[in-house]
Amino acid sequence: MIFMFITAVVLAEICSALPLSGSIYIWAAESAGPKYARFVGFIVAWWACTAWMTFTASNCQATANYIVSQMAVWNVNFPGGVGNDNIQWRALIWGISELMLLLSVAMNYLPPRLYSFIFKFSVGLMMLDFFLCLIWLPIGVSKTYGFRSAKDVFTMTYNGTGAPPAWNWILSFLFTAGTLTGFDASGHIAEETMNASVVAAKGILSSAIATGVLGFATTILFLFCTPDLDTVFSLNAPQPFVQIYALALGKKASIFMTIIAVLGLIMNSTVAIVASSRLVFAVARDGVLPLSRWVGCVDSKGQPRNAVTVIYIFAALLLCTILPSQVAFTSLVSAGAVPTIAAYGLIPLLRLTMTPNHFQSSHFRLGKYAKPFYVCAALFNALIFAVDISPFYFPVTANTFNFAIVIFIAITIFAVLSWYFIPEEKWLRREQVLRAMDASEGQEEH
Template sequence: MTVTAAVLAEICSALPLSGSIYIWAAEAAGPKYARLIGYIVAWWACTAWMTFCASVCQTSANYLLSLLTIYDIPFPGADGLSTSNVKFRAAQWALSEGILALCIALNYLPQKSYSWVFKGSMALMAVDFVLNLTWLPVRVHMTYGFRSAKEVFTSQYNGTGAPAGWNWMLCFLVAAASITGFDASGHISEETKSASTKSARGILTSAFFSGLFAFLTIILFLFCIPPLDVWSEFTAQQPFVQVYHLALGRGGAVFMACLAVVGLMLNTSIAIVASSRLVFAVARDGVLPLSGWVGKVTEDGRPKNAVTVMTIFGALLLCTILPSTVAFTSLVSAAGTPTIAAYALIAFCRLIFTPNEFKNSKFGLGMWAKPFYVVTFVWNCIVFATYISPFYFPVDASGFNYSVVIFGAVTIFGALSWLLTKPEAWLYQGRVQRMKEQAAAEMVDDDKDEQGKV
């Protein structure tokens, strides 16, 4: 994913614009296919980011509801803390909606105050990581003991029912999901000073450090999880709450779960910042319903109404929890699929259509450009395949991964928008050219500022 980030950083540095990823895709495709690719990726990106925010709210709710297991509090209904229990789904929905409201509320803070959300998020992630790196393994050693190196690195457990090879491939799903979305800093480029450098650097460093710390965390957790026969008896929707309970005791489990929930809420608020800027950028050119209202900004340049759109969309999406878990789970799966597809498509277009463009990028790949495009395309195609794959075999209606259907529908909507929208209405080349010229002028000003500091 760091190679993918390098490819995106290259084009971000040359085009530091809000909405970023669909503009990058359009420009990477060249003049002939720019509008078609831009429309499709815009639909992909909006679907992915708006869905992601709602899904993380449900994850936070699962952490809190899972605390009932460590207090031995039975949940009403025959199936208890199971998603087959309609009463549990109702509680899960209500709590998720409340968490979404809190995350949205943070986005209405003044910009100076909101900077503390970023700082708080970073601090909580650091504390969480350090505690998992120190406190958890110490307590695991004192309680149920570590898994052996042989178990961690050579043993396999097929809980999916898939063929052995594909069961192994499905491991990439979690690994890739922990890093996907590192392009977020590009979505706020127009609000970032020296964006041609800072936004691009943000993409590259976030992917690298997310991958590094995710790798360390996964290895740590593999050593620290209890035996599989114990794990299989867990009933919580978030099993790590019960892992913490076994290792750290009740108080430690409550503390770590609350730490995770607060961290997730702050991170969701930050994700809403990125996704609302994306919605604003798409509406800015008049293609969305009520785009004139959605595209308005406050005096300090923030798209406040786009945040309101995020509120409405997220709240409605969470309502799909109530009738069926399959519907919401499929929508959650669809959160990552379009983003991965966009990464692959941008690399493909750079390789085929515009391999020699964007020479003004401060993060140019030079002689490594084409190899990086190939690696990015192939890798993200592999990850895409795991995202749309069924997670349990044999496949039936209750376990089918509908993300491929959602992805196909969104792609068709993007293509239809391209067919039915007049060229001058959205992604008009003259307007895009003015945006590029404005970005280039800002890059020159940034260079002058940097030279002045020297």
């Protein structure tokens, strides 16, 4: 939580000075200084677009997993059996995932005035889910299989990875890393936000703090409420928590909790598409993507509808990889967090080494804490990056190899090739960089 907050503060500082759509790649480019801005901008633009668009697909599959897990609760027989080795099962997951994607994308075509309602409804659902888990779940556990002891919760470890004990413990970050990313989203819609230099930056901080505090409470709660390991490992649903709800609250109650989770995930995907479409729009507007002129257009209400369509097509095609191989899809989406974490670490590193005294116009200046915060954020995100590209099981075989690093390297190579072959007058010209930096510095003088 502490290092997550530090990273958010570092991003908020530069967001306040540069509240632009496309945010994170612009922040990285400006942090690198005029000489290397264009090169860094290309790389982080590719990283960010890949991360946000793959997140949409993975979130839709996560939603499908909640739905089909009810089949395990009610012992529904599925032709060929429940499991990723069954093509019929993978086809079911794929079909539901595509439907969830379609629902989330459709809401992004609604009039902009409804977005506020969507955001508030999404937050309301998440808080309802949180409080039900905080109140109802412990009551149910106390009346059924009982709580785990404090000794189990705070001292027990289990090595199911085959990694050395220390690295096995570090690998726990693999599953929390998903909540350590995404708080840059408010920066992506900065150009549609009033008083963005304050509000967008504050959004980064508040979302990180809310996620950290509530996520910590939820983690401790779930550790106390999780059944013994033998029971946990016997659960065969794609989303085992649906079965845990059934064990603690009853089968019918698990349906209600599943509905809340599914609605929350649909809204989560919808909000993610809002943020990612603004990122894709900004990159296209600046000329780096194929069909940039079309993708970078907005409708009569100023909404990047074409960018939303691009994200839908990309995510829909990505979900199709579920059909031939669940491993292929998992490898693709597991790489989604890697580029974001890399960008989170690169920006403070560049601020520390290349532009330590720039962006003084920020409303969230770090002052004397700047350099220590840059060091902490860079090192922490380097650790999370290492976890995300690490093998998850040892010894490593072809079946257990983590392809996230291969995908990340491929994305970076495409970025470098784009930087090399796309003429400077097409995207992120040097004078653009200098003008942006001058503007951010000039705000303070004004």
